[in-house]
Amino acid sequence: MSLDTVSLNLFIAGMVFLLSAAVLPLLFLRNGKRMLRYSSLISAFISCLLVVCASLPVVVYNLKIRFVIYTITYFFSITCMIDRLSAFFIILIAVVSLSVIIYSFSYIEHMIENIKKNMIVCLICFFIVSMIMVVISLNMFAFLFFWEIMSITSFFLVMSEYEKAETKKAGLFYFIMTQLSTLFLIFGFMAIANISGSYNFENLDGVSSIAVNFIFVSLFIGFGIKAGIVPFHKWLPYAHPASPSNVSALMSGVMIKVAVYGIVRYVVDIAQPPLWGGIFILIMGTISALLGVIYALKEHDIKRLLAYHSIENIGIILLGVGLFVIFTNYNLTALATLSILGALFHTINHAIFKSLLFMAAGSVVQATGTRNIEEMGGLVKRMPFTSSLFLVGAVSISALPPFNGFVSELMIFLGFFQSGALLSPILEILMFTCLSLFALTSSLAAACFVKAFGITFLAMPRSDHSKNAVEVKMPMLIGPAIPAVLCVVLGVFSSRIFTFLGFDLPIPDLLVISSIAIISAIAVIIIVKISGRTKYPVRIDETWGCGILSQNPKMEYTASGFSEPIMDIFKPVYRTHTHIEKEYSDKHNTLFQKGFAEIRLFEIFEEYLYMPIARFVMKISADLAKIQNVIEPDSYILYTFVTFLLLLIIGGWFI
Amino acid sequence: MINFPYEGILSALFVLVLVTAAFILTRRNILSLFTNYAMQSLFIAIIALILFLKENSVTLLVLSILTFATRVLIIPYVIKKIQKLMRIRRDVSFHYLTPISSLIVSIVLIISIYYSFYKFAANLSLAGVSYLGSTLGISLTFIGMLVIFSRKKAITKIVGYLVMENGVLLFSLFFSELPLIVEILIILDLIMLILIAAILAFGIDSTLEEFHQKINPLQKWVKEKF
């Protein structure tokens, strides 16, 4: 049996297991027994393992497997192809799903109703199936079919806790945005089909430029809405906090990456965008990265903070893709390979450490019962394992060596640095500006995670919520541990992995560096132990408080206090309005009676982009509703008559 | 001296000239304004000297010495003497632009002016450094204008005008033939000195609002009389 068929069989076996895992809870919807969900989850776990084993040979040996599942007509068939890019994304989806599934073993149990628990398991499995099928679809119909299934299942998952008003608003917003993205995708795909004549993803190089530009913009907007690129990002900070943590991990870790898959597939395979397209992607990436991290700095809801950081990292991935497009337009293939590999590596890194962070955050939220980090603190003593996991995630996302985030950002930095003398001057000036903004983003992310980790876990508990927190159960620790281990492994072995896959990149060998680090650490510890021999043992005492005898939690820094200097520096971006109303008891305004103070952030996108469009649409639908509001059936038949007549005339005239 | 890196030294001097302009744009200490203006004129005099070494034209040498004498020695000396009579030491108010945004605006200004004049460069056959020098002269003039409208105290506005003049000098150094332009510049300098003396009479240590307040009684008297 050749490697192709082995991979294919493993893959199909994996899909079957996953589908059965999805269907099983549906059959026994009201059954409350845990074994039902456990068996379903175990089946999903096995299927993810099988799928990973199926995709690894494809990535390593650069195979191409093509198969058809079902043919509806000649044009619409569910054709699938697993090539290197798809297999890479399948590994990404499967690995993250593995950890989320293990995490879900005990996370779901905190929901109250049995129907909800079973439905969540079923929907998660369908969600994973649809994402894997999107990534391997070759036919546009199949792509859109599975894309819609992915959107709908994720919508229901977001609405899991539908009793709260916050969730309802978040779910509705998310649903509208995802349907908008499908709309733009349909535009783009219809245009591609029109030009190339078939409904498979064919290469469009060398075709007339106006249509290809339109396809590029429309597909970019469609995928951009799903990925969370500024200015289409507004649904992300609502949807991620409102959904349960394992769902947020899946959505932020994987679903956003499927949108990135769409963009990368277009840029690499279908049509290479012109130079202005690359510059456009570069600028959108820089804006998303910068605005994402600046808005993340002011957040005190731990899940919204992580959601804004997803926007930032998608911006970084787009930076890499934009660099790739610019370099291929100038025929600099080595630099182009470096950039696209940097973008793809950052994709998988982000999937891993973001899901790790969301799962650890979910554990914290479940243990303390609040999402506000200003009420947490001191959790490092009460939840030691969760805090170490969150620390690994925080260090990875701040792009610090030797973890994986550092390597991917390094590759994009090297792309910027080496582009120096090879492009036109004004393009180089743009690259240097984007480079400095990218560096600003990266350092602000580190600052934000010092705040997030420090205020949440370190020092003393700031409220009773965190004082009474206990460590979570074992599955909720093993789940995030898998991505944590992968963060370290991917970072340390990164250059070995790339040489193994056949790419020769100028990145430092972190394995050697880490081994030297470990040796020097041992040497330092030995030297310190020898030279530091004192007759005094280690003493535990109070924190120095300038003479105050007992420190209480009110003396600690709050999260707002920590980020206040940065927020002051970036005041023009935030544009907060302070609104103060005071009522006095006397007419000389000296005796204060009661008052109202409000600090409102200037939500620039909501007020200037989304709300005007929403109001416009509401106005038009209100006007149209007046036409439709007549109850008689005669008017409906009149409308149908007019429409069909017009269609016939136009059809006959033009075809 | 054959391999003397003209381009490198000239571009380094350009950077120093623009940095002194940036200091004038953002610093709040009034004494530093004059020091920076003197340094800027010194750098321009050195640029003229290097151009003289490169092209061996006596006009440039004369210009360099003249610039050094008037703008580095005489004008700052005169203004410093005037400053001793003033009560204020700092100019903290910024109008329309904060220090950081004015620096960003200057960078955008320099880049856009460089690229806007590409068409003229081809017609006049200006080489790399000369083209850069002329566009930097224009940018320096615009930065001088930035100083005038974004700061409130009158003394800073005067220094901004002097910076504009420096920009015109820099532009003329690189653009084309010199003799007439040199004379015009010197005349401008003299007019400037007269202006300074005129404003001095009404109190140079104030913003324009206070200046108007001081002039107001005089205006009313003039209206009553005639």
Next chain:
Amino acid sequence: MNDSTFVFYIIFNLFFAVIISPFFMSLIKKVKAYCQGRKGPQLFQTYYNLMKLMKKEVVYSSTSSNIMRITPYINIVVILLSSICVPLVFIPQSSGSGFGNIILFLYLLALAKFFMALSGLDAGSTFGSMGSSREMTISAVFEPVIIIVFAALAFVMNTADIYRMFTNSVNSSMPFLNPIKFLNSISLFIILIVETSRCPVDNPETHLELTMIHEAMLLENTGKNLALMELSHAIKQTLLMALLINLIIPYGLITTLTFTGVILGAFSFFVKASIVSVIVGVLESSIAKSRLFRLPILFMMVFFFSFLTILFEVFLK
């Protein structure tokens, strides 16, 4: 052959950096003392301080966690790793491990800063948290400047590898006469001042809560831990001085390994770094520490300066 010279280089560079760094700290203190009209501590005082601290009792706060206990070790190991990135005396052939990557150097320093900031927050005292908050703000706003300066260096010398940049400097004649390099050296000097928390960014002498940034984060460390943190701060300063010196005045740097070359190189680096320390000391004594919220304007000025350097390089290409 290549590997054994590289191993020798690592050990030599580490030891050299560790041994001479405390000297430069005391030299700067002595220069500042002379500027203030007093005699100041003796030149080997920092060594005595470090040895005294190693023998002192270690006190941990009851609210602090393992972060406080491991941060000094992480700090010293990371700074030792970054000292391998910057050759002080002898430039080895790059052995393919990519050690000389300038971004690796920058992010190793960022890793040390991250853990220092976390340890500041750990004890729950307001001093440490305030130091962490301000330190992360300043390093966040200053990072674009550092990257632009490094990008300018990489652009001028066509490489992003520190070893190759130094070799380039050694091979070119009179590098300090190259005007662009001279301007970049001014930016590198400013980076040295900001990263080692000296005036006008931070005052390393005071221990008042309103005026300290770096020292505030170290406040809770005692004994061996404080010795390790002080030593890593001193080594970081030496490395940044070496980056500045070896790019501009590379006399004494050797690329082939000879005994006399090493001795002469060590001596010349010692002299050059002492001169830079004296300049830093004099500069610190003549400028006051500026207010925290005036610092972004200062950084923007440095950014403007570095951006112009690279802009004109691009225009005149």
